[in-house]
Amino acid sequence: MKLSAVLFLSAVSTVLAGKTLVFPTQTSTSYVEMTPLKPLNLSAFTLCMRVATELSGEREIILFAYQTENSDELNVWRELDGRLSFYLSGDGVLFNTPELGPMETYLCFTWDSSSGTAAVFVDGRKSLTKMYKKGHVILAGGKVALGQDSDRYFGNFDAKQSFVGEISDVNMWDTVLSDSTIRKMFYGKKVERGNVFDWESTELEINGDVVVVNRKL
Numbered sequence: 001m002k003l004s005a006v007l008f009l010s011a012v013s014t015v016l017a018g019k020t021l022v023f024p025t026q027t028s029t030s031y032v033e034m035t036p037l038k039p040l041n042l043s044a045f046t047l048c049m050r051v052a053t054e055l056s057g058e059r060e061i062i063l064f065a066y067q068t069e070n071s072d073e074l075n076v077w078r079e080l081d082g083r084l085s086f087y088l089s090g091d092g093v094l095f096n097t098p099e100l101g102p103m104e105t106y107l108c109f110t111w112d113s114s115s116g117t118a119a120v121f122v123d124g125r126k127s128l129t130k131m132y133k134k135g136h137v138i139l140a141g142g143k144v145a146l147g148q149d150s151d152r153y154f155g156n157f158d159a160k161q162s163f164v165g166e167i168s169d170v171n172m173w174d175t176v177l178s179d180s181t182i183r184k185m186f187y188g189k190k191v192e193r194g195n196v197f198d199w200e201s202t203e204l205e206i207n208g209d210v211v212v213v214n215r216k217l
Contacts, residue, residue: 019199020050020168023147028159030208031148034170036196039140040066040073043113047076047086048121052104053165056082061100062149062161063107064170068142075149076109076186084120086111093132095120104166104193106186110176113137122149124186125163126179140146144197146170147210168215172196 019112021032055061055078064076076086078100085094086109097120098105099169108121116134120127146167148157171185181191193200206212 008031010135018168020166020213020215021146021204022166022211022213023163024209024211026159026162026164027208028148028157028162030162030210031157032146032207032210033205034144034146034197035143035196035203035205036172037172037198037202038196039172039197040138040142040144041140041175042138042196043136044111044174044176045074045138045183046108046110046173046175047074047170048106048108048172048182048194049170050104050106050168051100051165052102053100053163054102055164056099056101059160059165062147064144064146065149065169066138066142066144067150068139071139071201072149073138073142083108084122086118088133088136088138093118093130095127095130097127102146106169108177108182108185112176121179121182121186124183126182169199170197171199 023030031183050064061078063078071089072087073089074194079094082099083094084097085092106123109116113136116131118130118132143151147163149161150157173194174196184191
């Protein structure tokens with residue numbers, strides 16, 4: 001039986017700001033849909049999240065999926081070989097980074113269309129810069145999911161690609177944040193919240209076996 005619930009969390013609550021999504025098992029039905037604060041018509045972004053998983057090295061894992069009816073506009077993956085990657089409507093850009101594991105890791109992905117620069121940050125430390133999709137634009141009008149990647153528009157999920165573990169603190173900006181700002185976020189310091197997704201005030205639609213755990217900060 002598919003379960004669905006809508007969870008709206010106010011930014012004024014310091015307790016609920018520490019919510020964590022727990023995906024306890026591999027399934028083809030459990031995911032969380034996020035409602036953006038603005039359309040995802042993007043020529044640059046910073047996407048950050050805290051992740052923990054025990055699936056290290058076993059298979060590929062979807063971390064974030066934004067799909068329109070016509071294409072996968074932005075998908076973020078932990079690849080089979082442990083590399084981190086993101087894909088913008090086609091071939092992706094991949095980074096050799098420390099592997100994810102059961103201890104929480106803070107990840108940020110950045111991309112700028114005007115320069116074509118892309119990078120990933122792991123616990124505040126920046127990777128080398130790669131050139132990727134200069135001049136490209138991410139199109140609006142789709143849906144964002146945590147926990148699943150669909151082979152067609154928000155359907156036909158593959159359990160072997162599903163996320164198992166914990167995800168929290170998912171924020172997204174329509175600009176590339178400075179290295180120092182990303183380091184501040186890793187250390188838990190206050191910065192301007194995401195203007196595309198703000199984890200403190202986002203609306204989440206819970207589907208299937210996903211548990212919301214509220215952590216006091």
